[in-house]
Amino acid sequence: xxxxxxxxxxxxxxxxxxxxxxxxxxxxxxxxxxxxxxxxxxxxxxxxxxxxxxxxxxxxxxxxxxxxxxxxxxxxxxxxxxxxxxxxxxxxxxxxxxxxxxxxxxxxxxxxxxxxxxxxxxxxxxxxxxxxxxxxxxxxxxxxxxxxxxxxxxxxxxxxxxxxxxxxxxxxxxxxxxxxxxxxxxx
Numbered sequence: 001x002x003x004x005x006x007x008x009x010x011x012x013x014x015x016x017x018x019x020x021x022x023x024x025x026x027x028x029x030x031x032x033x034x035x036x037x038x039x040x041x042x043x044x045x046x047x048x049x050x051x052x053x054x055x056x057x058x059x060x061x062x063x064x065x066x067x068x069x070x071x072x073x074x075x076x077x078x079x080x081x082x083x084x085x086x087x088x089x090x091x092x093x094x095x096x097x098x099x100x101x102x103x104x105x106x107x108x109x110x111x112x113x114x115x116x117x118x119x120x121x122x123x124x125x126x127x128x129x130x131x132x133x134x135x136x137x138x139x140x141x142x143x144x145x146x147x148x149x150x151x152x153x154x155x156x157x158x159x160x161x162x163x164x165x166x167x168x169x170x171x172x173x174x175x176x177x178x179x180x181x182x183x184x185x186x187x
Contacts, residue, residue, distance in 0.1 A: 021157045028145040032166065035138040036084050039169065042131045043078070043091060046124065050075045050098075053120050057101070060111035067104045071097040088169045095171075098124075139168045 054068050061068070074097040078090040111117050146165045149158040158164070 018157065021154050022161060025145075025148055025154060025158055025161065025163050028141070028148050029163065031141045032138070032145050033084070035134070035141040036087075036169075038134040039131065039138055040087075042127055042134055043087070046094075046127050046131070047075055047079055049120060049124055049127065050094075053101075053117075053124065056114065056117050056120060057105065057111065060108050060114070060117075061105060064101070064104050067097075067101050071101050073097075085167055088167060091169075135169050135171075139170075142166050142168050 050071060054071060057064065057068060071094070074090070074094040078087065078094045081087040081090040105111060145163075148154045149163050149165050
């Protein structure tokens with residue numbers, strides 16, 4: 001009888017441990033989704049500013065039609081993305097398109113002196129800073145989930161219940177080059 005009780009206690013403890021591992025994976029996945037909701041707020045604001053930026057630039061940069069088209073298409077794709085991973089890819093494409101626009105606008109000094117353009121540039125820069133902060137938090141929660149999905153013994157339950165390693169929301173390669181390079185200072 002005591003062996004039966006010991007086996008029952010071991011089985012119950014094992015079941016509690018398994019449920020705890022599963023619940024931890026669910027909690028980590030939910031934390032990641034919640035962190036992306038914070039990113040989504042910033043992205044929505046950026047999506048709202050892009051048409052204003054395009055409209056302001058159109059009047060000055062008539063030769064940049066292709067660049068403006070890329071920005072508009074990237075914004076449309078970003079707004080249409082549904083899953084977190086699709087949104088990450090679409091937003092990286094939008095970030096790259098905006099970086100291309102920024103580079104092409106260097107040739108238009110009149111535009112850079114326009115108050116509306118300067119205000120939009122400042123708003124976008126502010127949003128990009130906020131986006132960087134929430135992106136760091138999202139990547140932190142993603143890292144926690146990925147660690148749980150890849151380490152023993154939770155990786156066994158992760159595989160059983162369909163949890164998988166999730167991608168980070170990293171800065172696109174084109175943008176990373178501008179962060180890695182020191183700014184040029186002219187006196």
